[in-house]
Amino acid sequence: MPSLSSLSDVALHAVWAHLLGDLHAHVAVAQTCRRLRDFCNRHDDLWRAACFTAGFGRPQRSPVAFADEEPPSWKALACAIVKHASDCEIGSCMxxxxxFAQQYKHLPYTGLRTLHPYQLVEFHPLYFYLHFSQSAHASQGGGHRRSISAHFPTLSPSPSPPPPVSIPDAVSILLTHMPTFPECRYAQYGPLCRHPNASCAFATFPPVDRLEFENADGDVFMIVENTEGCTILDVNRALVQLIPADQYHLEVAYEHYQELALTSGLSLTQYASAVVREKGFLGDHEYPFLKHIINSF
Structure with missing residues (x-):
C-alpha cells in the first residue's frame, strides 16, 4: 500500500481538490506530514484556490506603505483565517x-468577473452590518449621526428599477477603523483589520474585481478595484476615505480615543504611541484622525 510520502504531486493535487470549500481541512492536511507540508508550501496557487472556494479574497494593502513588499502569501492568509475563527466571539466573523456556502459549492474556481449590465450580484450581509447605523434612521441634523452620500452598486443599464437608496452611516464606518478596549478585541469590530475572516470575505457573490458606486443622481463617486476580488475590507477602506475631516467627526474620534486612554490609565499621547503599533493582520492599518489629534496637543 503506497504511503503519502510516495504519492506523486498529481495524486496530491487530486486529494487537495476534494477539500475545496473547507479551509480548515486544508490547513489540517498541510500539517499532516512533511511530504504534505512541503507540497503545500511549494504551491501557493492551491491556497488561493482554497481561499476562493471558501469565499475569501486577499484585500489590497496600502500602496504607499508597501510599494516594494510582497503581499502575504495565500497560505499565511488561510492560516490566519482558520486561527481567528477559533478566537473570535463574533458569529458573523467566525x-x-x-x-454563501451553498453557492460557492457550484461556483467554479476563478469565477471572478467584472460587473457588467444585467449581471446580478448580492452584497455580503457584513457590508450592511458594518456600514449602516443600527438605529432606524441616520440624520444630518445637529447632534445626530451623520451619513455618507446615498449610494448603491452600479448595475446600469439595469433590467429592473434601481434598488432602494442605501445610506451608510459615517460614524458606524469610523468605528470599524478605531480601536476598542483590549478585553473586547475579539468581541467587537474595532478595528475591522483585526478580523481577517470578516475582512477577507468577498464583498459580493459572485466575487467581482470592480465595484462602482453611484449617488442618488446616478453619478459614480466611488470605485473599488481588486484584481483578486473585492473584499469587505476593500470596500470598508474606500468608504472611510469619504468621511469628511470636519469638526463633528473629529470630535467623535477624539471622544473615543480619550475614553480608551482614560480606561487604560495613559495619557492620550501615551495611548496613541501604544495603539499605533497595532497594524492589523495586513500590517498597514492607519487609525483615522489619530495623528491629527496628537499633533494638536
Whole structure:
C-alpha cells in the first residue's frame, strides 16, 4: 500500500481538490506530514484556490506603505483565517461566508468577473452590518449621526428599477477603523483589520474585481478595484476615505480615543504611541484622525 510520502504531486493535487470549500481541512492536511507540508508550501496557487472556494479574497494593502513588499502569501492568509475563527466571539466573523456556502459549492474556481449590465450580484450581509447605523434612521441634523452620500452598486443599464437608496452611516464606518478596549478585541469590530475572516470575505457573490458606486443622481463617486476580488475590507477602506475631516467627526474620534486612554490609565499621547503599533493582520492599518489629534496637543 503506497504511503503519502510516495504519492506523486498529481495524486496530491487530486486529494487537495476534494477539500475545496473547507479551509480548515486544508490547513489540517498541510500539517499532516512533511511530504504534505512541503507540497503545500511549494504551491501557493492551491491556497488561493482554497481561499476562493471558501469565499475569501486577499484585500489590497496600502500602496504607499508597501510599494516594494510582497503581499502575504495565500497560505499565511488561510492560516490566519482558520486561527481567528477559533478566537473570535463574533458569529458573523467566525462563520463569515456561511450565508454563501451553498453557492460557492457550484461556483467554479476563478469565477471572478467584472460587473457588467444585467449581471446580478448580492452584497455580503457584513457590508450592511458594518456600514449602516443600527438605529432606524441616520440624520444630518445637529447632534445626530451623520451619513455618507446615498449610494448603491452600479448595475446600469439595469433590467429592473434601481434598488432602494442605501445610506451608510459615517460614524458606524469610523468605528470599524478605531480601536476598542483590549478585553473586547475579539468581541467587537474595532478595528475591522483585526478580523481577517470578516475582512477577507468577498464583498459580493459572485466575487467581482470592480465595484462602482453611484449617488442618488446616478453619478459614480466611488470605485473599488481588486484584481483578486473585492473584499469587505476593500470596500470598508474606500468608504472611510469619504468621511469628511470636519469638526463633528473629529470630535467623535477624539471622544473615543480619550475614553480608551482614560480606561487604560495613559495619557492620550501615551495611548496613541501604544495603539499605533497595532497594524492589523495586513500590517498597514492607519487609525483615522489619530495623528491629527496628537499633533494638536
Amino acid at each position: 462563520r463569515a461566508n456561511a450565508c
